[in-house]
Amino acid sequence: MRDSKRSFHRLGEQGVALPLALLGLVVVTILVTAALMTSSTEVALSAAHEAGTRGLYDAETALEHTVARRAAAQAITDASYPDTVGGTPYSVAAAVLLKRPIIKVDSFLVRRTSYSLVSAPGSGRGRRVGAMVDAVQQILPFGLHITSGAMVGTDNVKLPGKSYVITGQDSSSCSTGDVSGMVVAADVDTSKIGMADEVIGGIEQSSVDKLGFASFVLGGRSPDQAAMAASIKWGNLPGARTLTTNNLYSDPTLPRDSWMNWGCPAGIILSCATDPDTAYYPVVAIRANPGSEIHLTGSGQGVLIVIGDARLNSGFRYKGVVVVTGNLTVNGGTSVLGSLVALSDLTLQDSTYSTSGTTETAISGSGEIRFDRCSVQRAQDAANGLLLDSAPSAFPEPTYGWFEVVR
């Protein structure tokens, strides 16, 4: 009995040492925990401060880096440009604030565009900074020398039937004073032009001969060079779509980004009065397949350049400048408000026939080629705008208007 009692109090298990040790451990644990909490708060505060400061400079770095890269690429547009700074993805959003009016400096056309830039971390959290920068583009202008309804660089002009060229004496067509109905190259034998008396305003001879006539009319560019500036290209041209047919029908009811929407010529198409494409003047270039003739139907406006032979079908309505390097046939019922530039044989068809594809159909009414100084000017401005749009961008001054986006 005595032995069994003793078994509950083995040696070393009497006294208060264990509770004391446990109590001491608890106290030490509390102290250590408190110290750790204090120091971790300090670390967190410092880390947040460091992250905030770094965020500002990283955002600034991304912004300036993007400007530098855009300067190297000589191009900037309304877009978000990704960048990575110290492993953190950033996005620099560029927005056009203002495209300033085009001005002429010496012999160049210059346009300055102001952009707003905002640099933000890809996660959307963190500091953001913004600034503005100006991009400058300049070109040698597309200066058309067009002074009549038809600019002709060939002897072979046929004006049969009732097709005719009209001068721009109609005040509603933005013309002042008398102008010649047709201007021909200096070495064109006007006596060979059939039914020349149908040309209202008469025929005027340019001081430039046939060899330099195209370059003169197109402001120092060859038709091929002018075609390169086009925003819509068909056939064998850089960046062009393949011509799978010779029949092209331009339709302003198509979406703006369609390659067959060539603008809506208000004034000659009634429905264009309410069409947003009435302010759209694209430059269209077509290179005909060898041995083929391009047949054009529909309506449009701007500058139309055909490298090769072409036929303007009955019902074709165009406002601006049509340039054809090959043989050009204009069917009856065609209307060109602006100017027609014919550099090879030109035939104005009798009004009673039109060709659509390979099928000839009888039509009524006469073809009309009416000089319109304003349409020519708008087409030229549009061409210059397109050239400027694709011209390299320079950034002559540093960013300005720096700000930090309020968080």
Added chain:
Amino acid sequence: MELLVALLISGLLALVIFQLLQGQGRFVAIQGAREEVQQNARAVVELVGGELRGVPGGAGLVQGTEDSLTIRVPRVWGVLCAVPGGGATTLQVSMPAGGPDLTPTDSTGLAVQIGTGAGATWTNGVRLTAVGPKQTSCGPTTLAAGAEAHTLTFSGSLGGTAPDAGAPVYVYDPVTYRTGTSAGVDGLWIQRRSGGSGSQPFAGPINEGSTADSKGLRFAYFDETGAMLATPLSAADRAKVRRIRLVVRTLSSRGVGDDAAQEQTDSIDIFLRNRVGP
């Protein structure tokens, strides 16, 4: 005997634990106070520094002394897109879409840059009296999706030549930083006054400082060569300022035990980002 030894050891342990806890409590209190002053100092450096960094050129620095300054803080930057009536009372400005509220206070102003590059100057700051609704076009120009135009009406004369379309514009509020006391707030504080409102306690308390070097808020101004400019800044010197040094000495709201309040000194040199170049 064993019980006596245990009691003695327990007493000693309790004493040690008490001392440790007291020390720890004091340590935590001091650390808390240090965190407070550090955070205060950092906040001042960060917030004041942020506003100084964006000070515009020209008269963007309105006045500068050793312990106070007044600056124009831009609300928004944009470019002039139309100048109706020669810009006598209204301007049309294209600015980033979705920007801040532009409702003017009594002291909201605007200024326009004339010219570009090294020869650029700024017009007088004029009081903005009204801001027209958002427009998607400006004059004959249809703006891109990322921009919007507002007609800004102002009173006063811009002076000099009329600005052209494309000129940079900013809308600003004048902001003053100084030291002072406020009712219901203990000690000397850094105060911020924006627009027509009174000075508001911004950060503090700060060291009142008996000497120039110990003052709680100090500014120093440097030109593009790094030379320090004399204070208070003259009008000519204000235009020369390219860098501002801000020194702040914040205090904890109270001391720990018998010790004085904790003090933290922090400083920053801020290059004025919109005054790049000579």
